[in-house]
Amino acid sequence: MTRTANVRTRLLYLGVAAVVAYCLAPFYWMLVSSLRRTSDIFDTSPLPSPVSFENYRAVFDPSQGFTRALLNSLLVAGVTTALALLLATFTAYAMARLEFRFKRLILTLIIATSMFPVVSIVVPLLKLFTDIGWINTYQAMIVPSMSFALPLAVWNLTTFFRQMPDELEHAAMIDGCTRGQAFRKVIIPLAAPGIFTTAIITFIAAWNEFLIALSMTNKSAMQTAPVAISKFAGATQFETPFGSQMAAGVLVTVPLVVMVLLFQRRIVAGLTAGAAK
């Protein structure tokens, strides 16, 4: 009995180790490769020797324009997130708390929108934005990004608001608050963690967007970080600068990974809230 339990525990640890290795090994490889010198970039040893920051210096070489790309990404993802959250908070409150006609239909439509193939709106919008001179502008990336950011935010917030007990508002309204006051003074402060989580999830989705940013820009100064990295130029035309691509990849991913690790409990709750009913 003890023996089978022991075997079971060991198998379980083996399984846990396998899951962790599966998830982290490729990311670790990116990190290790980014710390190698260009001369030993094809080295396959598990640790870089010697450790070199050559690739990171290459990334911030002014000719790559990577700092600008990071700022572009931050701006596009930031504005998209802020706008989506602003609109979604009101809509999600109505979805979770009010009873009205066609509620289910409207919520289904909003959620369905988030599963929409982005290319179906990029093609017509590319033509429209070309005609009105919006190519290479921030709004040309922010407006289409709302198509996935807004439904995502509405859905997440609706589940958060639904989880909050109705009694809180009843109490506030019995104490003389209007519904608007109850929303502002009771619901918003209490829902702050949920709103914050939704902000992170929406921001990550907007930060990772590639197709819209690729299609709506052709000047390197307006490219977002993922597009800029995919177009990194090597020393010669035929040489792909894998080292600096990995370094830039690490730089773009690390803030997200840190955020995810800090707020993992909330994010997991947010991501699974909709599915685990």
Add this chain to the structure above:
Amino acid sequence: MTDTTTPPGTAVREHGSAAPRPSAPVRPRRRTRARATAGSGRMAALLVSPTLLVLTIVVLYPTLMALHESLYGPKGLDPSTGFIRTTEPFVGLHNYAGILGAAGQRFWNAFWNTTFFTVVTVGLETVIGVVMALIMHQAFRGRALVRAGILVPWAVPTAISGLLWRWVFNSNGIANAILGRQILWTTEGFHAKVAVVVAEVWKTAPFIGLLVLAGLQVIPKEVYEAARIDGASALRRFWHVTLPLVKPALLVAVLFRCLDALRMFDLPYILVGAQKNSVETLSMLAQNEASNVRFGPASAYAVILFLYVLLIALAFVRLLGADLVGDRDGGKANRRSLRGILAPRRTEVAA
């Protein structure tokens, strides 16, 4: 939702805001409810309309534009006048005939690639995701570590993961070093498909694992105990207890993954490249045509992809009964009561 299904709780709640007159409690309930619904209806319209307006502008309008655009041809010489036209001529279904006829080979290739990637990646992800969820569900020590680790592939931008796997699958890269082969993964051929599938599954299987884990954690322990007492083996417990109970969560996850895989673009575009037959998806095809200013055919491709996605989504909801919104009326009372029981467990999940 119509006013007849308004839960009693709402009517009660409305008394507070609707300045109840002394006579209110003795009124027939029906009228109170109707009044409450009318009031919250106006407020709901106010709160919901900005979102609907934005979605109309960024989703509905472009979709209709694409549909319209797909019926028009390029500006060009007008054969009757010999001048360059200022407007685009109406060509009817010519663009569709073109992409299904003359350019049919490229379209069907992209169509089958898209379908192949969707079926294979979602299939593998589901199996790996469920296994991951079962492992995580069993493990108590180190669960926080695993859960943190499992979020890493999800957080890596798809474009970056494309570059990462392009590096792993380099001819002198680590994949070939481990396999002891010299495969040119990122050149045309079936191996390019394999590379895309591996990269996609790596990024998304943990996500399914996470959703299934959440589903597993709300299954009461008593159900398993009962099954064990009845003498069910581990395999039978999984097949007859776990799987049916996880099915709703799994269905929603699989539906979302399918729809996401159908619009796959970033990964094959970066990992292998544009205009590569082995990995070109419908999204890549439409984007490629649009970036070459062939908006007519590009819109036609976009419309076909949209219809394909719609068809799959409807099939899921109709045939398998995937409950997208999570508040289907039939199961409402049942779930309400369930939620009360499960509430402490859910906090546990979050903690």
